Amino acid sequence: MPIALSLAALDSLPQTVTRPAYRRADLKPGIVHFGLGNFHRAHQEVYLDLLMSAGKAHDWAIVGAGVRDSDTAMRKALEPQDYLTTLVELGGDPAAARVIGPVVDIIPVEDRERLVETLAAPEIRIVSMTITEGGYYLDSATGRFDAAHPEIVADGRNPDDPRTVFGLILKGLRRRRDRGVPPFTVMSCDNIPGNGEVTHQTLTGLAGLSDPAFAAWVGANVAMPNAMVDRITPATTDRERQKLRDEFGIVDNWPVFCEPFKQWVVEDHFPLGRPPFEDVGVTFVPDVAPYEMMKIRILNGGHATIAYPAALMGIHGVHEAMANPLIARFLETVELTEIIPIVPPVPDTDLVAYYELVADRFANPKVGDTIARLCLDGSNRQPKFIIPSSRDRLRQGLDVTGLSLVSALWCRYCAGTDDAGNPIPPNDDSWERLRGLALRAKDDPLVFLDGLHDIFGDVGESPRFRQxxxxxxxxxxxxxxAAVLTGYLAAA
Structure with a gap:
């Protein structure tokens, strides 16, 4: 009989399942984290669980927080199981399952005063975030803070009643300042180049809308280190829940399945201290930028490269896309001829070997990652993962045949049907806008570039790229x- 996950049931779980080697009662909060999604639980929580199981970092437990409906859904799923998560690593044979428990509480979305008071508590020394690439209120064309975004405008007018993650963080920082409590470190764990610098832009930009002096204080006193994070973590469906019941005898409302590989590279700038993450494999460096660009351009750019042709060809799984010779060769050609040559050197790293590792990870059939997940939110991912490579190559007078094809494939996908005429469900917050422009672009391709200047910026103005x-x-x-990929590869 499968066992419902909870603290009380830990001793009853099958012996094949690794359990926390620490007591929940021994943990004390030290981190507030916004966005307890699958990636966070497969990444930051795992590193903390490893430390805590080694008898360390017991005063760095996590209090979860959020502002979206998805955050409410996660709290409702995890609360009955005492905020425990079952993590299944898909690589070995058999797969390995472990229960992790660094989260001690999740604050309801609607309880904003309790959240602000928690942020103001002296024991909270880090506030971390996985709020997706689109959660930082950036203008896609410029990469700068978008002060005109409606949610930002609302928080700027009402700083005492914030509704965004950044507005809540600022209110917590203001309360700490007023009480003489040193500011916590704000740590982004999202796939954005210079994510600490982007966080700085958004926090100070929002603060400056209502209180320029406070914005200056935030900029001068709050540490926001850059970080590079990596672990392929598919979405959870009923397939994963059933697999956990069948293979491990555990009922978990929201388990996480992921690949064995994980990486975290961070700038060591934590004035109030941090867990000893280096003891469990985290790399601390003075400059994350080379690692960040390598990962975002090669891995995330690689995901975007295979996503749209695979979706248009009716392919469901990422490993199935990699098994398709056309898509695999398309990825390799774009990576080796256009992306990797303009990625700056990374210390002690062979970029081609890194790409080969990435391709092997994509091809892992056990992970079960989906093409639909890779296609998600293209309006935020294209300007971060693909268009910057096109921009760099255009500025150097280099060829962008492959990268422009990646963007054209995205446009074709946004028209809402695959090559066989099957409907593609909405997969972007801006879907209606994207679909309208993509359908018009069937007769006039440049409509897509001109209508999305906020995404393509100067790349969309380049005569060579437009052609x-x-x-x-x-x-x-x-x-x-398929025919277009065949022609591209023949020419390449």
Whole structure:
């Protein structure tokens, strides 16, 4: 009989399941984390669980927080199981399962005063975030803080009643300042180049809308280290829940399945201290930028490269896409000829070997990652993972045939049907806008670039990029993705 996950049931779990080697009662909060999604639980929580099981970092437990409906859904799923999570690593044979428990509480979305008071508590020394690439209120074309975003405008007008993550963090910082409590470190764990610098832009930019002096204090006193994070972590579905019941005898409302590989590179700037993460494999460096760019351009850019042709060809799984010779060769060609040559050197790292590791990770059939997940939120991912490579190459007078094809494939995907005419469900917060422009672009390809200047910026104005994009898109509509990839690879 499967066992429902809870603290009381830990001793009853199968012996094949690794359990926390620490007592929940021994943990004290030290971190508030916004966005307790699958990636966070497969990454930051795992590193903390390893430390805590080694008898360390017991005063660095996590209090979860959030502002979205998805945060409420996660709290409702985890609360009945005492905020425990079952993590299944899909790589070995058999797969390995472990229960992790660094989270001691999750504050309801609607209880903002309790959250602010928790942020103001002296024992909270780090506030971390996984709020997705779109959660930082950036103008896609410039990469700068978007002070005109409606949610930012609302928080700027009402700093005492904030509704965004950044507004709540600022209110917590203001309360600490007023009480003479030193500011916590704000640590982004999202896939954004210079994520600490971006966090700085957004926090100070929002603060400056209502109190420029406070914005200056935040900029001068709050540490916001850059970090690079990596672990492929698919979404949880009923398939994973059933697999956990069948193979491990555990009922978990929201388990996490992920690959064995994980990486975390962080700038060591934590004035109030931090857990000894280096003891469990985290790399601390003076400058994260080279590692960040390597990962975002090669891995995340690689995901975007395979996502849209695979979706248009009706392929469901990422490993199935990698088993398709056209898609695998397309990825390799774009990576080796256009992306990797403009990635700056990374200390002690062979970029081609890194790509080969990435390709092997994509091809892992046990992970069960989906093409639909890779296609999600393209309006935020394209300007962070693909368009910057195009911009760098154009500025150097280099070819962008492959990268412009990646963007054309995204446009074709946004039209809402695959090559066989099957509907593609909405997969972006801006779907209606994207779909309208993509359908018009069938007859006039440049409509997509001109209508999305906020995403493409100067890349969309480049005559060479415009010419290539238009030719690719016309070919995709006329001949289909497989034929276009075949022609591209023959020419390459």
């Amino acid at each position: 290539l994009f238009a030719a690719h898109l016309e070919a995709l509509w006329a001949r289909g993705s």
